[in-house]
Amino acid sequence: MATITKENIDEVQMHIMHQRMERFSRVRLVFIPILAAVLLMTLVGDHSFWRWGILCGFALMALLRILQALGRRREPWRKREHWSRSDRGSPVLAVLPMGCLLLATGGADSPMLPIVLFACFFIGTLAPSGGLAVSFALTLAGLVVLLTLISGFGWIPHLMPALFGGGSHLDQPRALLVAKGFAYLLILAWSAIGASLVRKVFRQMLEEALDARDEVLRGNEAHARELTVLSGELAHELKNPLANIKGLAVLVGRDVHGKGAERIEVLQREITRMEETLQEFLTFSRPLSPLSQEQVDLPRLCQSVVSLHEGMAYARNVTLSVSAPQSVFASCDPRKVKQILINLVQNALEAAPTDSKIEIDLRGTDDGGARVQVQDQGPGVPEEVRARLFEPGATTKERGTGLGLALARGLARQHGGDLHLENRPAGGCVATLVLPGKKETITREVA
Numbered sequence: 001m002a003t004i005t006k007e008n009i010d011e012v013q014m015h016i017m018h019q020r021m022e023r024f025s026r027v028r029l030v031f032i033p034i035l036a037a038v039l040l041m042t043l044v045g046d047h048s049f050w051r052w053g054i055l056c057g058f059a060l061m062a063l064l065r066i067l068q069a070l071g072r073r074r075e076p077w078r079k080r081e082h083w084s085r086s087d088r089g090s091p092v093l094a095v096l097p098m099g100c101l102l103l104a105t106g107g108a109d110s111p112m113l114p115i116v117l118f119a120c121f122f123i124g125t126l127a128p129s130g131g132l133a134v135s136f137a138l139t140l141a142g143l144v145v146l147l148t149l150i151s152g153f154g155w156i157p158h159l160m161p162a163l164f165g166g167g168s169h170l171d172q173p174r175a176l177l178v179a180k181g182f183a184y185l186l187i188l189a190w191s192a193i194g195a196s197l198v199r200k201v202f203r204q205m206l207e208e209a210l211d212a213r214d215e216v217l218r219g220n221e222a223h224a225r226e227l228t229v230l231s232g233e234l235a236h237e238l239k240n241p242l243a244n245i246k247g248l249a250v251l252v253g254r255d256v257h258g259k260g261a262e263r264i265e266v267l268q269r270e271i272t273r274m275e276e277t278l279q280e281f282l283t284f285s286r287p288l289s290p291l292s293q294e295q296v297d298l299p300r301l302c303q304s305v306v307s308l309h310e311g312m313a314y315a316r317n318v319t320l321s322v323s324a325p326q327s328v329f330a331s332c333d334p335r336k337v338k339q340i341l342i343n344l345v346q347n348a349l350e351a352a353p354t355d356s357k358i359e360i361d362l363r364g365t366d367d368g369g370a371r372v373q374v375q376d377q378g379p380g381v382p383e384e385v386r387a388r389l390f391e392p393g394a395t396t397k398e399r400g401t402g403l404g405l406a407l408a409r410g411l412a413r414q415h416g417g418d419l420h421l422e423n424r425p426a427g428g429c430v431a432t433l434v435l436p437g438k439k440e441t442i443t444r445e446v447a
Contacts, residue, residue: 023233036062040106045162054104084130091132091139095119099143107159108144108151108177109170118139118190124195133199142287148181197403239278246271291414298370299324301334302360305341309349318352320345324362330370330435332415335433339409340419344374344431349405351378351429368437369417375430380423389421 036059043055098119102110120140129134150156154168164170169177249271253264299322306320313320330337341360348358356377363371381389389405405419412419417434424430 004393031064036072038111039105042161042163047162048158051104051161058101061330084390091135093141094136095143099146102147103150103156103159106161106164107156107169108147108163108181109160110147116144116184117187120188120191121195124192125198130196130199133192134197137188141188144181144184144188147218148177149438152177199393240274242271242275242278246275291335291336293331295329296332296334296337298328298362298372299326301338302341302362302372305338305345308342309345313358316349316352317354318349319357320360321357322353322360322362324360325364328362328364328370330368331437332435336411336414340411340433341372341374343408345406347431348374348376348378352376353378365434365437369435372433372435373427373430375424377428380427380429381421
């Protein structure tokens with residue numbers, strides 16, 4: 001289900017209440033056969049063909065409902081429309097089958113008349129709008145009035161089934177029949193009011209829960225911003241002492257030979273790695289600097305990225321190549337796009353097995369932009385990790401910071417494009433960078 005917001009709160013409310021009603025309706029396996037048996041009993045000794053047609057039709061519908069429920073009993077609950085098309089239409093058409101059932105079983109004296117009260121509450125609770133709920137309630141009230149008039153004036157001679165004595169109505173004073181009609185109207189009104197109260201209380205509970213959730217999220221966001229600023233300050237404070245240590249290591253390395261010199265080299269490499277990590281923290285904690293856009297020859301840019309990693313690729317016995325048309329230009333910040341591609345190529349090199357190939361595939365798009373894909377033949381990204389890889393701190397590397405991909409996507413989206421990862425069917429991973437055309441980029445920057 002989609003994220004709950006105040007904009008879609010009505011849809012969420014309908015979804016939850018429909019789900020509860022769906023589970024409650026499983027009792028129909030017990031009640032529907034009883035209802036069908038009662039309906040068929042009213043046909044004993046009756047010779048009204050119209051009544052036979054209506055009640056046999058309802059009994060057949062009940063049988064189909066039972067078979068449908070049994071067939072779906074083992075299936076998981078699946079999302080359905082909260083309101084059928086017939087219910088979204090005229091309330092009169094939706095209430096018409098109920099009116100036929102009540103007429104066939106005795107009109108205002110029908111033992112099925114309490115179903116009207118249940119229908120009023122059910123419809124009032126699940127209707128997609130308050131206006132539609134009121135329309136249904138008024139239609140049901142009109143049905144009760146019509147049944148009372150038909151029974152009171154004896155407009156249908158054989159309205160009552162033979163099982164109940166036959167005739168146009170039961171042997172009772174007309175005043176009693178009118179009093180019963182008013183009582184049903186009063187209870188019907190209370191059912192409609194009760195349904196409205198249930199909807200309002202449920203909505204109020206959802207709104208309060210959303211307010212509480214939003215407050216917690218705002219607190220978490222503020223805390224995350226504080227941690228980001230703090231990490232940036234710490235990284236900045238550590239960079240200067242680390243640079244001094246690196247300089248001292250270089251000086252010491254001049255006078256050391258043999259095993260000591262090897263250890264100094266290891267120390268220098270570790271200091272360099274720490275500097276790179278701190279630089280990632282600094283870059284991530286700072287707001288993205290404004291774009292410096294120009295028309296960039298992307299094949300040449302991709303080739304320069306490959307040249308930077310030729311030594312690493314040679315050490316791992318991995319082939320790096322660029323597949324691109326002779327001219328693909330895009331309006332972008334070349335420094336930032338190069339930073340994105342360096343991150344993607346480094347990730348691909350770390351994941352690529354020996355004697356494999358990494359290909360940078362570059363293509364232009366119809367809007368004047370470009371699509372760059374970095375394809376490797378590594379193990380790919382596990383499904384449970386792929387959805388979180390662009391979150392700060394999420395990484396599959398043993399010593400990774402989890403900031404590289406988050407920063408790369410941020411730079412791509414600053415251009416108005418995007419960056420995403422997918423596993424290749426033949427094995428490996430493909431990282432796709434999309435850069436929009438010049439017009440779209442400018443529009444997004446102004447916005």
